[in-house]
Amino acid sequence: MEDLLGKISIVTGGVMGIGREIALRLARDGSDIAVVDIEKEGGQKAADEVRSMGRKSVFLEVDVTRWDQVRAMVDGVLKHFNKVDILVNSAGIVGPIVPLWEYSVEDWDRVMAVNLRGTFLCCKAVIVPMLEQKSGRIVNVASMAGKEGNPMMNAYSTSKAAVIGFTKSLAREVAQQNIIVNCIAPTVIATRIADSLGEEQREILLSKIPMGRFGKTSEVAALVKFLVSEECTFSTGQCYDISGGRAVY
Numbered sequence: 459m460e461d462l463l464g465k466i467s468i469v470t471g472g473v474m475g476i477g478r479e480i481a482l483r484l485a486r487d488g489s490d491i492a493v494v495d496i497e498k499e500g501g502q503k504a505a506d507e508v509r510s511m512g513r514k515s516v517f518l519e520v521d522v523t524r525w526d527q528v529r530a531m532v533d534g535v536l537k538h539f540n541k542v543d544i545l546v547n548s549a550g551i552v553g554p555i556v557p558l559w560e561y562s563v564e565d566w567d568r569v570m571a572v573n574l575r576g577t578f579l580c581c582k583a584v585i586v587p588m589l590e591q592k593s594g595r596i597v598n599v600a601s602m603a604g605k606e607g608n609p610m611m612n613a614y615s616t617s618k619a620a621v622i623g624f625t626k627s628l629a630r631e632v633a634q635q636n637i638i639v640n641c642i643a644p645t646v647i648a649t650r651i652a653d654s655l656g657e658e659q660r661e662i663l664l665s666k667i668p669m670g671r672f673g674k675t676s677e678v679a680a681l682v683k684f685l686v687s688e689e690c691t692f693s694t695g696q697c698y699d700i701s702g703g704r705a706v707y
């Protein structure tokens with residue numbers, strides 16, 4: 459299916475894991491892709507991979523916590539592609555897995571900055587051209603941790619809960635402008651984030667998933683594809699679980 463032909467997508471965190479899979483999935487379905495990430499080396503490779511699928515692609519090296527860089531990134535995409543149709547905010551970090559009383563202030567601020575401020579800045583930068591175009595699709599990658607609050611992952615859980623609230627608020631601001639904004643809440647997906655979990659944390663998280671396995675990046679990409687496609691027309695401001703049956707609300 460090439461229903462995204464002619465669409466321009468920005469995928470943050472597009473070098474690795476879930477973001478990379480989303481970038482490739484949207485490219486497979488026709489979209490040209492701006493890969494946005496802090497990882498320069500992998501970034502060029504990711505853009506090359508998209509080009510090898512016959513789509514246009516640029517890599518933009520950006521720290522999503524920096525407003526000057528994010529603003530320049532969106533200006534660059536507009537110059538290069540003339541428009542932006544889709545934004546997927548997948549850049550994120552877990553931070554330390556320690557009790558709150560051992561959590562450093564610097565680590566807490568960094569996790570909040572990447573996961574929450576980064577999402578805010580990227581949405582703030584694309585929303586103006588989307589309002590001018592009177593169309594747009596945004597998906598923010600939250601987490602089940604934001605709904606449940608994972609112990610020992612305070613800043614991560616807090617930032618992802620905030621991304622859910624942020625998404626609901628923005629969606630309602632632009633609901634009449636043909637801009638659809640949703641977020642997703644994956645449980646553990648097999649990526650390096652999952653690999654970085656300790657054995658004990660891994661087992662605890664696995665035991666909570668009724669399907670008895672971690673998710674695949676391709677499964678997340680399929681959900682995101684639906685949310686950014688023309689098939690998704692009457693759902694906005696929602697948080698979509700992708701959790702093997704774990705989410706109960």
Ligand SMILES: NC(=O)c1ccc[n+]([C@@H]2O[C@H](COP(=O)([O-])OP(=O)(O)OC[C@H]3O[C@@H](n4cnc5c(N)ncnc54)[C@H](O)[C@@H]3O)[C@@H](O)[C@H]2O)c1
Pocket residue numbers: 470471472473474475476477494495496497520521522523547548549550551552572576599600601602643644645646647648649650651652
């Ligand atoms: N893997 C999981 O189990 C899981 C579960 C729920 C939610 N998530 C969320 O999914 C998203 C992707 O996770 P993943 O598992 O693919 O992680 P990952 O570490 O494989 O990929 C994250 C990407 O974000 C980039 N990044 C990090 N900080 C950045 C910054 N300041 N500016 C720009 N780019 C930056 C990294 O370079 C990397 O390419 C994250 O938001 C994560 O919180 C992951």
